[in-house]
Amino acid sequence: MxxxxxxxxxxxxxxxxxxxxxxxxxxxxxxxxxxxxxPAAKGGAGGEVEVKGAKNLAKGESEILQVKGKAVLVVRTSSGFDAYSAICPHLGCLVKWEGVRKEFLCPCHAAVFDSKGRVVSGPAPGPLSPYKVKEVGDKVFVSAV
Amino acid sequence: MNAPGWLQRFLNERYNMEVANTFIDKQMHKRLPPHTGWLHIFGSLSLLLFISQTITGILLLIYYRPTPDEAHASIQYITGEAHFGWLYRQVHAWGASLMILGLTLHMIRTYFMGSYKKPRELTWMTGVMIFVVTITFGFTGYLLPWNQIAFWATTVGTESAAKVPYIGGWLQYCLRGGDAVTGETLSRFFVVHVIILPWVLTGLIAVHLFLMRATNLATMERVGEEKKTPEECGIPFFPVHVAKEGVVAVLLIAVLVTLSVLSPWEIGEPANPLSTPPHIKPEWYFLPSYQLLKYFQGPYGAFMGIIACSVPFALLFFWPMLDRGKERHPRKRPLAVGFGLIGLISALALGYLGHVSGLEKSYFGARYHFSEKGWPTRIADDAPPSDSGGH
The missing domain is CATH 1.20.5 (Single alpha-helices involved in coiled-coils or other helix-helix interfaces)
Incomplete structure (x- = not known):
């Protein structure tokens, strides 16, 4: 036992x-x-990225570029430059700057944002993220806030 | 259906072939229920399409290169240079759509005939898993040509994953292989599409077929009252049902080639990560989910939308556990049939609204613009046509 x-x-x-x-x-x-x-961490060009065609932009025109692999829209305003994330917070499509209406428009699900990136209409759950703009002489640099 | 004599002798001298021969003989001459007809061929049709997808997929792999710099160019090479490459690419692209259509029809037939009921619950559940895996096949394969539509449809699709609470960000990062859709995403989707999913689907199909043969096809009798099909009135699997499947196979090849020639899939523009084209739409089988997502707005809108899109699949999967009535005949199951019809009509309506949303369409001589949510607004007759009207 x-x-x-x-x-x-x-x-x-x-x-x-x-x-x-x-x-x-x-x-x-x-x-x-x-x-x-x-995935091992990596991103494209980071820190401050120069806006190559900044000085050729007329007021109300925009240029798209990548900062750390993410699309950013730089808009020439009457007082200088504004930069916002071009990625729509709804489902990730890239918004376009409509210079005449002074609005950002998402071509996928019609989200509309005002010139400060705030939601005007459509399904976006939040505003476009702002980016920092720095002017040095005749050069313009954009970086994450 | 016997092996040649020399092969039989060769095998008999080495192995005990009696067990295998008995098994094959039993399967080939199995009697199917008397009501087994043409509606029962959608399962075989889907299986044939899986075989076709495997063969054409292997052929495409010979020239396809899964990198952002080469993917689109390699598709162009397959289509324009490789002998019959255009045909294999078109048959593969059309085959994907037809396979999902075949599976959908197979599931509709099974649902309305009550064939998912005891003892075939697991057969049904593996069938739903096959359906989900096939849709995943479509999603991962869609990116591989690396064109604009594919790139942005994948961006939207993987962005949806980020809305899942707690694990969404992690899930999206893992799916994409980074923050955005890049070459890493292409590699991941390629591996999933050509290595992981084919084996998963092969395994699921094997289990599904085994379960189907083990319980035979369902009759229309009540659960627990099914009688074994007598030899004299059952339909022999071979040659009667196999002959029907042969007819389906020949028709399928004809349809695939006809569609490939008359309505070829375009290669499209190469992917541009800095420009989203207007009116991005997913494949037809994602249109109901795509449209449903639009009705959920606000901070938790996307999450609620994902829940709403997932519920029908969860309901389908667990349906045999929810509908435990003994009747199989559709006339004696008004609730289940009504529920099924509502689901089917909703999916068709949402799919159609997804198809027309954001576009202009003409009906009975009048032009309408459909908002993103699918609401139509009549356009004045003298208004100039927009660029979306022709789609």
Whole structure:
């Protein structure tokens, strides 16, 4: 009886031990695989990005460029330059600047934003994110806020 | 349907072929219920299309290159230079749509005939999984030509994933392989489309077919009162049903080639990450979800929209658990049939509204502009046509 009980204990211990070893082995194989799937951080040109055609823009015209891989719209205003994320917060399409109406318009689901990026109408859940604009001499630079 | 004599001798001398022969013989001469007819061929049709997609997909892989710089050019090469490349590309593109159509018709037939009921619940559930995997096939394959429509449809599609609470951002980042749709996204979609999904679908189809053969096709009798089909009145799987499937296969090839020639898929402009073209629309099978998403606005609108789009699939999957009545005949299941019809009509209506939204269309001599939500506004007869009117 005692011998059987000892064997049961030993067998139970071995079951648990093998279970733990199997779990550790499975984790050792799976975790690096999942980490491999996670993209290594990178983005395009970052920091301050020069707006190449800034000085050729007339008032009310815009230029699109990428800052850290994200599309940004730079608009020439009467007082200088404004920059906003071109990515519509609804579903990620790129908005266009309508110079005559002074509005940003999303071509996918008709979200409309005013010249300050605020939602006017449509399905967008929030405004366009602003970007920082810096003028140095005759050059214009845009960077994330 | 016997193997040549030399092959039989070769195998018999080496293996105990009796078990295999008995199994094959039983499967080939299985009797199907007497009501088995042409409505029962949509499953075989979908399987044939899967085989066609696999073959044409392998052929396309020989020349396709999954990088942003080369993907679009390689599709142009396949279409314009490779011998019969245009045909294989068109058959693959049309085959994807037809496979989803075939599966949809197969599910409609199964639903209205009550064939998902006990003991075939798992057959139905694996069928719904096959449907979802096939749609995922369509979504991942759509990006591969790397054209404008594909790029922006994928941007919108993966942006939707970000609206899932808590894990949305992580999910989107993982799907895209970064913040935006880039070459990393193309690589990921390529791997999923050509390696992971084919094996997943093969496995699901194998389980589905095994379950289907194990329980035979459903009769129209009440649950628990099904009688085994007698030899004299059942329809032999071979040659009667197989002959029907042969006819379907020949017709399918004819339809695929005809569509490829008369209505070819355009290659489109190469993807431009700095310009979203107007009126981006997904493939027809995503149009109901695409339109439904538009009716949910505000801070939690997109999330609620995703929930609304997911509920029909969850309902479909668990439907055998929800509808536990014993009747199979549609006339004796008014609630289930009504529910099914409402779902079907809603999907068709949403799909149509998604198709016309943002465009101008003419009906009975009058022109209408459809808003993004699909509401029509009549246009004055003397107003000039807009650029969207011709779509």
């Amino acid at each position: 005692t011998q059987q009980s000892n064997e049961s204990t030993r067998r139970g211990f071995l079951d648990v031990f093998i279970g733990i070893c199997s779990a550790i082995t499975a984790a050792a194989v799976t975790i690096p695989g999942l980490m491999y799937l996670w």
